[in-house]
Amino acid sequence: MPGIRPSHGGTDSLPEPRYDFSSNANPAGPCPSVLAAVRNADLTRYPDPLYASLRGTLAAHHRTTADRILIGAGASELILRLIRHHQGAVQQLAPTFSEYARGAHLCSRRLLSMHTPAAFLRAQAREPGLGFVCWPNNPSGDLWPLEFVAEAAASGPLVVDLAYAPLCGESRLAAIETASRGAYRLYSPNKAFGLTGVRGAYLVAPRIDRRLAHAAPSWVIGRDAVALLEAAVERRARTWLERSLARIERWRSMLGRSLRQIGLQVRDGPATFLLVNVGDATRVARRLRDEGVRVRDGSSFGLPAWIRLSAQPPRAQRALLAALQSAL
Structure with a gap:
């Protein structure tokens, strides 16, 4: 059972990161x-x-x-x-x-x-x-x-x-x-x-x-x-939203393939996000944050080995993959 203090494993009180994979907002936005x-x-x-x-x-x-x-x-x-x-x-x-x-x-x-x-x-x-x-x-x-x-x-x-x-x-x-x-x-x-x-x-x-x-x-x-x-x-x-979905699907699929190629277990989904098993979510999330990349620590979901990542443009994905190489 969680405590009274909100715990979301993504947003924090630090300066905004260069790349934010923690938010599930439409990455093609804002509308x-x-x-x-x-x-x-x-x-x-x-x-x-x-x-x-x-x-x-x-x-x-x-x-x-x-x-x-x-x-x-x-x-x-x-x-x-x-x-x-x-x-x-x-x-x-x-x-x-x-x-x-x-x-x-x-x-x-x-x-x-x-x-x-x-x-x-x-x-x-x-x-x-x-x-x-x-x-x-x-x-x-x-x-x-x-x-x-x-x-x-x-x-x-x-x-x-x-x-x-x-x-x-x-x-x-x-x-x-x-x-x-x-x-x-x-x-x-x-x-x-x-x-x-x-x-x-x-x-x-x-x-x-x-x-x-x-x-x-x-x-x-x-x-x-x-x-x-x-x-x-x-x-x-609503027309703008429907047209954005193909881009989101492309970016999410690209991210999932790249993570699997470096040997990580991925659980994909139909929206803007996926899950990836990194062993120790809190440690990896902190190390990525130090590299200017924010991700969603899955511990508050009861998934301490997993981080949640949102679909993001290719440039952001390259930065994430580079940071993951040293964080894992």
């Missing part, structure tokens, strides 16, 4: 139209505390009603709010994003970490509470079976974290959205559009849940995040 919207946001005024226009825009995009859209200050804030709102155990498919476990710890909930979909369903039946499924999973890249997601949503309550689903293509995104209609669907589009410094996310709830909506802090996001969320569902932004 020009979304960036322009954020830069043009009027930051001299408060946002609407009810976010009526934003929720209407998102509801129209998802073909639902505005009272089922809940706005949050990034995925982590919504995860914690959801856990506080629901009683019982917290179930997760491990290894996965550490904020689910951290939220359970902060709220004094029992954490059940399962390693297969079948075990997850048994845990839901044995100890009801709130389940979390990350799709595709961070850090493993697993695309959990759609039939399992639908069954878990029916057994619920369930949160399906779709942080990286838009990076898997429109057809896969549509499929998981259909499978998770009975769940809370969690969207944090700052990753797909390459603007992780703007903290805004939202839920599409399976039913109207005003208590959960009203549990948010007042003015939970600023006008910059409002602009990002509105721009992210526009057709030009």
